[in-house]
Amino acid sequence: MVRARMMLLVAGLWALPGAAHQSSPAAVLSPDQQNALSKLQQKYSDEHNPVHKAKILVRLGELQVASAAARSSADDYAAALEKLQQYRGEIEITHSALLGTGVNPALRPDGFNQLQMSLRENLRYIQDMVFAMPASRRSAFIDVQQDLEAQNQKMLDELFIHLERPPAKPPAHP
Numbered sequence: 001m002v003r004a005r006m007m008l009l010v011a012g013l014w015a016l017p018g019a020a021h022q023s024s025p026a027a028v029l030s031p032d033q034q035n036a037l038s039k040l041q042q043k044y045s046d047e048h049n050p051v052h053k054a055k056i057l058v059r060l061g062e063l064q065v066a067s068a069a070a071r072s073s074a075d076d077y078a079a080a081l082e083k084l085q086q087y088r089g090e091i092e093i094t095h096s097a098l099l100g101t102g103v104n105p106a107l108r109p110d111g112f113n114q115l116q117m118s119l120r121e122n123l124r125y126i127q128d129m130v131f132a133m134p135a136s137r138r139s140a141f142i143d144v145q146q147d148l149e150a151q152n153q154k155m156l157d158e159l160f161i162h163l164e165r166p167p168a169k170p171p172a173h174p
Helices: 002-010 031-046 050-073 077-100 112-132 135-159
Strands: none
Touching: 031 050, 050 077, 050 112, 077 112, 077 135, 112 135
């Protein structure tokens, strides 16, 4: 349901539930959504376990991207870009923390998997948001989008490295 609303929001056809129908940045998110965003941000900041941090970022990232899309729809591109840059930074920090545990993502994907799937979904909405904005505003957003796409590909490579097949052995001759 949230994803469907986010898509419609990006298309400019739906306002976030409870949000005022104004273009002011303060009215982009409802008080409940602002509260949820700040609580998740605090929970993310306080968490020290990288796997738990990744799982919190799944929900937090969804709200950050929705907030960025809402701000973009309200023509507040600076605030939208700031939200996406914050999301990009949190993705990088969390991914580095997960790698810092020394766990092989292909063998024990907990945290890595959730982070990568969430990023992949959010990239779809970011692409739609960038496409919907005026061309003159896109360059900084495209930079963030490309960084996130590179991070997504890096995580995919780490998660699915075990799918590479060893070279075939030549047939033995009698």
